[in-house]
Amino acid sequence: xxxxxxxxxxxxxxxxxxxxxxxxxxxxxxxxxxxxxxxxxxxxxxxxxxxxxxxxxxxxxxxxxxxxxxxxxxxxxxxxxxxxxxxxxxxxxxxxxxxxxxxxxxxxxxxxxxxxxxxxxxxxxxxxxxxxxxxxxxxxxxxxxxxxxxxxxxxxxxxxxxxxxxxxxxxxxxxxxxxxxxxxxxxxxxxxxxxxxxxxxxxxxxx
Amino acid sequence: xxxxxxxxxxxxxxxxxxxxxxxxxxxxxxxxxxxxxxxxxxxxxxxxxxxxxxxxxxxxxxxxxxxxxxxxxxxxxxxxxxxxxxxxxxxxxxxxxxxxxxxxxxxxxxxxxxxxxxxxxxxxxxxxxxxxxxxxxxxxxxxxxxxxxxxxxxxxxxxxxxxxxxxxxxxxxxxxxxxxxxxxxxxxxxxxxxxxxxxxxxxxxxxxxxxxxxxxxxxxxxxxxxxxxxxxxxxxxxxxxxxxxxxxxxxxxxxxxxxxxxxxxxxxxxxxxxxxxxxxxxxxxxxxxxxxxxxxxxxxxxxxxxxxxxxxxxxxxxxxxxxxxxxxxxxxxxxxxxxxxxxxxxxxxxxxxxxxxxxxxxxxxxxxxxxxxxxxxxxxxxxxxxxxxxxxxxxxxxxxxxxxxxxxxxxxxxxxxxxxxxxxxxxxxxxxxxxxxxxxxxxxxxxxxxxxxxxxxxxxxxxxxxxxxxxxxxxxxxxxxxxxxxxxxxxxxxxxxxxxxxxxxxxxxxxxxxxxxxxxxxxxxxxxxxxxxxxxxxxxxxxxxxxxxxxxxxxxxxxxxxxxxxxxxxxxxxxxxxxxxxxxxxxxxx
Numbered sequence: 001x002x003x004x005x006x007x008x009x010x011x012x013x014x015x016x017x018x019x020x021x022x023x024x025x026x027x028x029x030x031x032x033x034x035x036x037x038x039x040x041x042x043x044x045x046x047x048x049x050x051x052x053x054x055x056x057x058x059x060x061x062x063x064x065x066x067x068x069x070x071x072x073x074x075x076x077x078x079x080x081x082x083x084x085x086x087x088x089x090x091x092x093x094x095x096x097x098x099x100x101x102x103x104x105x106x107x108x109x110x111x112x113x114x115x116x117x118x119x120x121x122x123x124x125x126x127x128x129x130x131x132x133x134x135x136x137x138x139x140x141x142x143x144x145x146x147x148x149x150x151x152x153x154x155x156x157x158x159x160x161x162x163x164x165x166x167x168x169x170x171x172x173x174x175x176x177x178x179x180x181x182x183x184x185x186x187x188x189x190x191x192x193x194x195x196x197x198x199x200x201x202x203x204x205x206x207x
Numbered sequence: 208x209x210x211x212x213x214x215x216x217x218x219x220x221x222x223x224x225x226x227x228x229x230x231x232x233x234x235x236x237x238x239x240x241x242x243x244x245x246x247x248x249x250x251x252x253x254x255x256x257x258x259x260x261x262x263x264x265x266x267x268x269x270x271x272x273x274x275x276x277x278x279x280x281x282x283x284x285x286x287x288x289x290x291x292x293x294x295x296x297x298x299x300x301x302x303x304x305x306x307x308x309x310x311x312x313x314x315x316x317x318x319x320x321x322x323x324x325x326x327x328x329x330x331x332x333x334x335x336x337x338x339x340x341x342x343x344x345x346x347x348x349x350x351x352x353x354x355x356x357x358x359x360x361x362x363x364x365x366x367x368x369x370x371x372x373x374x375x376x377x378x379x380x381x382x383x384x385x386x387x388x389x390x391x392x393x394x395x396x397x398x399x400x401x402x403x404x405x406x407x408x409x410x411x412x413x414x415x416x417x418x419x420x421x422x423x424x425x426x427x428x429x430x431x432x433x434x435x436x437x438x439x440x441x442x443x444x445x446x447x448x449x450x451x452x453x454x455x456x457x458x459x460x461x462x463x464x465x466x467x468x469x470x471x472x473x474x475x476x477x478x479x480x481x482x483x484x485x486x487x488x489x490x491x492x493x494x495x496x497x498x499x500x501x502x503x504x505x506x507x508x509x510x511x512x513x514x515x516x517x518x519x520x521x522x523x524x525x526x527x528x529x530x531x532x533x534x535x536x537x538x539x540x541x542x543x544x545x546x547x548x549x550x551x552x553x554x555x556x557x558x559x560x561x562x563x564x565x566x567x568x569x570x571x572x573x574x575x576x577x578x579x580x581x582x583x584x585x586x587x588x589x590x591x592x593x594x595x596x597x598x599x600x601x602x603x604x605x606x607x608x609x610x611x612x613x614x615x616x617x618x619x620x621x622x623x624x625x626x627x628x629x630x631x632x633x634x635x636x637x638x639x640x641x642x643x644x645x646x647x648x649x650x651x652x653x654x655x656x657x658x659x660x661x662x663x664x665x666x667x668x669x670x671x672x673x674x675x676x677x678x679x680x681x682x683x684x685x686x687x688x689x690x691x692x693x694x695x696x697x698x699x700x701x702x703x704x705x706x707x708x709x710x711x712x713x714x715x716x717x718x719x720x721x722x723x724x725x726x727x728x729x730x731x732x733x734x735x736x737x738x739x740x741x742x743x744x745x746x747x748x749x750x751x752x753x754x755x756x757x758x759x760x761x762x763x764x765x766x767x768x769x770x771x772x773x774x775x776x777x778x779x780x781x782x783x784x785x786x787x788x789x790x791x792x793x794x795x796x797x
Binding site: 083084087089134202 | 300305
């Protein structure tokens with residue numbers, strides 16, 4: 001199933017000149033509404049409108065599996081990985097016991113040391129070649145490369161990772177690289193996720 | 208004792224115009240005592256030299272909105288008789304982790320200067336300052352008359368610091384550490400209040416994580432007969448609250464602990480009677496882990512409630528409805544979005560005097576919100592419902608996941624007196640979900656209709672048009688928060704050119720660049736501060752601003768070594784104290 005998906009940055013306007021499918025950019029603003037993403041309602045079928053420098057093509061269909069309403073994927077969104085958004089100051093979490101609050105305080109990261117152990121936020125900068133604004137991604141909220149690519153896809157809608165459920169078949173128009181602890185730039189995806197998390201310092205998306 | 212300045216009365220013959228100026232200073236100072244608001248006092252000080260002097264000698268409370276705008280020495284030089292200091296430090300986006308730790312705003316340099324300049328200082332009200340245990344200890348020992356300490360969103364201290372305050376501040380009336388990030392080393396600080404200590408009037412330790420010694424708390428509450436405000440943390444049980452209420456029926460503000468009980472209470476009737484004995488409640492908060500079977504115990508105190516803070520309580524709509532039926536005088540209500548639109552309809556039907564509503568998200572990060580009712584927070588219809596039932600509404604903070612331009616227009620038509628309008632559509636860049644249009648018209652209707660608007664936070668998909676509206680209509684706007692919005696520099700320019708009263712502008716993730724930044728050259732000196740992060744600013748642009756406006760501090764926060772040209776986080780503020788001398792290495796002052 002294909003979903004209309006667009007988590008466009010406001011500077012998508014600036015990208016207009018690069019889009020070959022100019023008329024369709026208005027639709028790319030439309031992020032999935034909450035109901036669509038998480039209920040079984042099938043949204044109206046439209047082509048995903050990621051546009052990028054190389055022009056849209058039939059790759060779109062093959063990308064659709066990544067947009068399925070898969071619970072594991074949908075539970076991570078670009079929103080959550082963004083630092084400080086939504087702008088909620090303090091965890092007003094429903095107290096479903098300690099777990100919920102700890103998860104929150106992990107996300108809040110450095111400022112309020114709520115004492116709970118567990119993961120700390122690991123925010124790394126992501127820059128895409130040719131895009132002026134860098135973004136930040138909280139890697140601790142992801143458990144796999146799949147989830148990371150999904151988030152990156154949402155952050156940089158002009159890019160197609162060409163990623164699918166089966167990592168061996170991914171086709172990439174853009175390469176996601178990372179800088180490790182020793183200052184070397186490596187291709188993302190070659191080593192086990194846990195090792196990657198430990199050594200990654202920042203990400204760069206190259207064409 | 209106030210230090211009086213002697214001045215000879217001017218006995219020369221004065222023309223009628225000058226007669227008014229030869230008022231003896233003492234008289235003027237006596238009159239000025241009644242001028243409390245710091246903005247009025249600023250105005251008074253500008254009239255003429257005599258009034259400037261009279262004002263500075265008679266001022267007892269100083270408000271410093273940005274701790275780096277002035278130095279403690281300058282404050283001490285100008286105002287000799289200060290008893291109370293309000294000090295604010297870090298930029299507000301610090302609350303959302305956009306400001307790195309160890310950024311600054313340390314209280315200590317202020318304490319050192321004030322310990323000698325104001326030995327009789329009584330109050331510190333601090334917001335987003337870094338306060339260490341050493342500082343708290345120094346404070347407690349340096350100011351023998353110290354009365355009130357309020358720490359909002361502060362950090363850097365632990366319960367050890369609180370122990371110093373409890374031990375040495377013999378005249379303490381207020382200790383309020385709400386929402387501060389505390390290192391919790393245990394609860395014995397409360398036991399440090401000596402047995403002879405009875406002056407406490409307000410105690411708020413609601414967000415402390417560790418248990419306090421309940422016996423010490425109970426004895427403290429019992430002997431402090433003037434206690435009016437008590438806000439405990441969630442470790443205090445319902446039965447313990449009952450015991451505290453029995454000791455202090457004179458309370459006006461109560462923050463309960465957890466409102467459920469594993470063991471059976473002595474009896475529900477006892478709980479109800481403990482609450483009924485309290486005739487003076489106007490504020491209720493806390494209520495963690497509410498078990499709805501105990502909610503009716505609150506009904507007796509609801510009759511006079513003006514402020515109900517349920518933002519830690521996951522109430523469902525029916526529970527809220529029943530509770531609110533008992534709260535006809537409510538003016539301020541904070542809730543979680545677990546109450547959903549139905550809950551807000553109950554607000555509209557029960558609370559006609561409501562002036563302020565804040566709806567917080569129970570699960571802001573989870574798109575997959577699993578609610579008992581299968582709902583998804585609040586929507587535009589809850590917002591409209593409240594506006595229909597509560598015509599006095601003037602302050603709203605509303606977190607939601609969908610909104611329409613039409614709904615917002617309806618809301619402000621019903622409630623044209625908004626002074627604070629903060630709408631957060633949590634999905635970034637989301638348009639009107641019915642029409643697919645940007646949300647420009649929504650905020651356009653807000654600024655066109657609400658002429659008294661002072662504070663605005665925008666969200667959703669917004670083009671420059673939204674900012675054109677703001678610049679054209681929001682003539683009383685003082686604070687504007689913008690995220691993921693706008694199409695070009697023009698957006699920010701419209702605001703800077705059009706909003707004469709703008710004081711605080713905070714922007715993140717918007718396509719505003721150097722041209723926008725520099726278009727505000729004339730404005731920044733009349734503003735408290737500007738924050739821009741993840742925008743299109745470069746170091747060159749910031750350096751140009753710094754060069755042209757030497758009385759501004761232009762600071763760039765550089766967190767990583769790469770990308771030298773891009774200015775990731777920029778903080779600009781006016782200052783008479785010059786560049787910071789305590790800036791950490793990642794803060795570059797240009």
